[in-house]
Amino acid sequence: MKRLLLFDGLFSDGFKNRKINPESGLRVTLGRSLTAALLVWLPVAAGAVTNGTQGGAFLLIGGSARATSMGEAFTGLADDVSAATWNPAGLSQLGALQSSLSYTAWFADTSYAVVGAGGPIAPRHALAATVYYFHVPRIENVPADVEPAVELSNYAAGLAYAWRVTGRLGIGAGVKLLSQDLSQSGRPESAASGAMVDLGVHYRLEEPDLGLGLALQNMGPSLEFRDARAPAPFWVRAGAAWHAYRDPWVSVTGTTDLAGPVDTRYRIDWPSGGIGEIGKTRLAGPGQKRGDLAVGTEWWIAGILALRGGYTFRLGSDLSSPAAGAGLRFEVEPFAYAVDYGYSFWGELSSNVSRVSFSLSLIPKPRESE
Numbered sequence: 001m002k003r004l005l006l007f008d009g010l011f012s013d014g015f016k017n018r019k020i021n022p023e024s025g026l027r028v029t030l031g032r033s034l035t036a037a038l039l040v041w042l043p044v045a046a047g048a049v050t051n052g053t054q055g056g057a058f059l060l061i062g063g064s065a066r067a068t069s070m071g072e073a074f075t076g077l078a079d080d081v082s083a084a085t086w087n088p089a090g091l092s093q094l095g096a097l098q099s100s101l102s103y104t105a106w107f108a109d110t111s112y113a114v115v116g117a118g119g120p121i122a123p124r125h126a127l128a129a130t131v132y133y134f135h136v137p138r139i140e141n142v143p144a145d146v147e148p149a150v151e152l153s154n155y156a157a158g159l160a161y162a163w164r165v166t167g168r169l170g171i172g173a174g175v176k177l178l179s180q181d182l183s184q185s186g187r188p189e190s191a192a193s194g195a196m197v198d199l200g201v202h203y204r205l206e207e208p209d210l211g212l213g214l215a216l217q218n219m220g221p222s223l224e225f226r227d228a229r230a231p232a233p234f235w236v237r238a239g240a241a242w243h244a245y246r247d248p249w250v251s252v253t254g255t256t257d258l259a260g261p262v263d264t265r266y267r268i269d270w271p272s273g274g275i276g277e278i279g280k281t282r283l284a285g286p287g288q289k290r291g292d293l294a295v296g297t298e299w300w301i302a303g304i305l306a307l308r309g310g311y312t313f314r315l316g317s318d319l320s321s322p323a324a325g326a327g328l329r330f331e332v333e334p335f336a337y338a339v340d341y342g343y344s345f346w347g348e349l350s351s352n353v354s355r356v357s358f359s360l361s362l363i364p365k366p367r368e369s370e
Contacts, residue, residue: 055192055223055230056178058134058154063102063114065357069325069342070296071310073255075213075239077298078202080359081118084128084160084174087215087237089200091126091162092170094119095364102357107346111135119362124164132156132176153181160198168205174198180223196220196232209243216262234262251300255310260291291315296323304329308342321346325355336361 064082067074074082078090081098097119104112113135118128134154160174174197181191200215220232239257246252296310306327313320325342342355 054233055180055194055225056154056156056196056218057233058112059132059156059176059178059196059218060233060235061104061106061112061134063104063112063132063355063357064100065102065325065340065342065355066298066306066308066327068344068353068355069308069310069323069340070255070298071257071294071312071323072259072292073239073257073294073296073310073312075215075237075257075259076202076211077239077241077253077255078200078211078213081116081128081361082114083162083172083200084116084118084130084158085114087200087202087213087239088128088160088172088174088198089162089170089202089215090213091118091128091160091172092124092164092202094126096120096362098359098361100357100359102355104353104355106134106353107351109137118160126162126164128160130158130160132158148184151183153179155179156196158198162200168203170202172198172200172202176218178223180225190226192223192225192230194220194223194232209246211241211243213237213239213241231263235259236262249302251303253298255294255296255298257292257294259294260315290317306340319346331363334363336363 062068062072063085064074064080066080067082067086070077074086076087078087079093081091081094081100082102083090083093097117099117100115102114106112111134113133114130116128116130119126121127132155136152136154139150139152156176156178158174158176160172162170162172164170176196176198177193178196179191179193183190196218197220198215198217199219200213203212204210205212215237217235217237218233220234222229222231237257237259239255241253241255244252244254291314293313293315294310297308299307301307306329308323308325308327310323311320312323321344323342323344325340327338327340329336329338331337338357338359338361340357340359342357344353344355346352
């Protein structure tokens with residue numbers, strides 16, 4: 001019940017029909033709105049970053065412990081296999097095959113897992129495959145004879161490609177196939193599936209040692225549920241990564257990202273007074289005033305221990321959050337092993353989020369000069 005109350009409190013606009021159980025005082029969610037609300041809203045404490053319902057919103061949950069412990073400021077860095085999610089052009093920086101598994105203990109007993117693998121497939125070309133799964137435990141309603149239990153399923157699979165056009169410039173693209181499903185005993189199943197596209201660019205400067213990135217995430221048509229129509233969680237991200245200091249013992253990197261939703265639900269409002277009022281024509285839309293401004297840092301000590309920190313300012317929301325984390329990396333020829341942990345503080349929700357990632361990669365050979 002705690003799970004239902006949390007979602008109700010966060011996303012009350014999605015729950016239109018409620019009644020109070022007079023015996024227990026617990027809220028019971030009834031009617032078709034349950035189907036629409038849970039499918040669309042449930043993953044969205046990414047809801048801090050959306051304005052209105054969105055399908056596939058769980059894809060906005062950062063899965064990488066490394067990236068999220070830097071405040072989600074990763075678009076300009078994007079130098080590991082998780083680049084397939086953050087900025088597909090970053091895959092062009094991979095020097096060898098990598099694989100990773102990330103697990104997030106999300107809000108209200110839900111969880112999020114991301115598995116990815118990728119690397120170079122030819123000189124200047126890289127490919128990566130990723131699977132995303134958002135787990136929601138069976139939701140028991142009270143009383144059960146009024147509202148049956150709810151089963152939910154949310155998953156996606158993606159393939160991303162990157163081309164290193166020059167030694168400094170990389171471009172990339174990816175496609176995700178998404179499925180969301182909700183079922184209740186005695187009621188028609190509500191499900192939706194669709195495809196989303198990612199595009200990215202990454203450019204590396206030498207003086208200063210700076211990486212610049214731009215990514216368009218989750219572009220695609222709306223998802224059609226039985227009781228709702230939900231647009232894709234289309235976001236644009238721009239970021240920079242400054243490699244401020246490097247020597248054999250210490251390296252320091254600072255990152256920043258600016259990200260926000262792109263809503264395509266716009267229309268032209270024509271004036272009703274005829275040609276004389278043509279100057280009053282205006283572009284109308286949902287008026288989203290949301291976005292993220294993120295800063296982060298990563299310190300490597302002897303190439304073995306990483307210390308990370310960051311802060312995400314969630315503009316238009318009270319859910320800004322600091323983050324911190326650490327990582328260990330060691331090599332046993334021919335492989336390199338790494339484990340990362342990230343912790344995000346969500347004080348306004350009286351809850352925090354833990355992430356852990358494991359990765360295995362081949363030790364890259366020195367890249368030939370171009």
